[in-house]
Amino acid sequence: MHNHHEHAGVPKKQLPYLIGIILNSIFIIAEMIFAYYADSTALFADALHSISDVASLILAWAAVAVFGLRATSTHTYGWHNATILASFMNALFLLGAVFIIWFEAIDKLLNSNSEPAGSLIMIVSAIGIVINFLAAKFFAMAGDHEHDINAKGAYVHLLADAGVSFGVVLSGLLTFLTDWYWLDPVVSILIGVVIIVSSWGIFKQSILLIFNGVPENIDEEAVENAILATPQVISMHDLHIWGLSTTETALTVHLVVENPGDMTLLSQLGYMLQNDMHIQHTTIQLEKNKTDDPCNTI
Helix, strand or coil: CEECCCCCCHHHHHHHHHHHHHHHHHHHHHHHHHHHHHCCHHHHHHHHHHHHHHHHHHHHHHHHHHHHCCCCCCCCCCCCCHHHHHHHHHHHHHHHHHHHHHHHHHHHHHHCCCCCCHHHHHHHHHHHHHHHHHHHHHHHHHCHHHCCHHHHHHHHHHHHHHHHHHHHHHHHHHHHHHCCCCHHHHHHHHHHHHHHHHHHHHHHHHHHHHCCCCCCCCCHHHHHHHHHCCCCEEEEEEEEEEECCCCCEEEEEEEEECCCCCHHHHHHHHHHHHHCCCCCEEEEEEEECCCCCCCCCC
């Protein structure tokens, strides 16, 4: 038996990504310009972080768009696992940006006598907070960030950007009030730490899914127990669970039963796995109970 979950509403799912891309792209251009005039590494770091986010949003949007592509004879599951690759690239963009930010900040600490314009830094960063919160709000309204690591990655990055911008506002205020010009590159280094912390979990989850690991939201032991708790099931073997995409999970299993022609059992198990265990694609093979079968074990 194979149980397949259909998808609908793809264009609506793409809307938060497109809004985030447009809003952040406009702001990045402005922030880069003002970073130059304000002589601020912190603003530059914030802009670079936003550039990586836009690139990530574009990848994530493209991955969501592939849900509208039909499966073919050569790609029988469609292109849904592109969402996993996009999530991985998303994290790589951010982690790569950290090294650029740290290089610029350390270079400025050691070799520069610049005097960043604190007031201009505050104004530009405050605008960044508003833009990132607006973009994140659209993701919250769509609701996908609660169960899709791809959407969650974009959502977390937008919120992290808002937090980073708030930190830059504070550094701009302190620079304006105290003339502590060293604070600007120090804040840039802290921005890099924020990026790593906010991206690391998504990076690990995407690596897990790339290598066909059990998704973090699936409890393999609970799945086994639920299947074995079904009265008709005597034993099981060859259980495999893996992620097809950032939102879809697949399962295959061989079950030893008294009546391998029991279609009601197949329907019952498919319903339970999809609704209780959140496993959308199930392939279940029923086998006749044979006491001398060497595979008649869990």
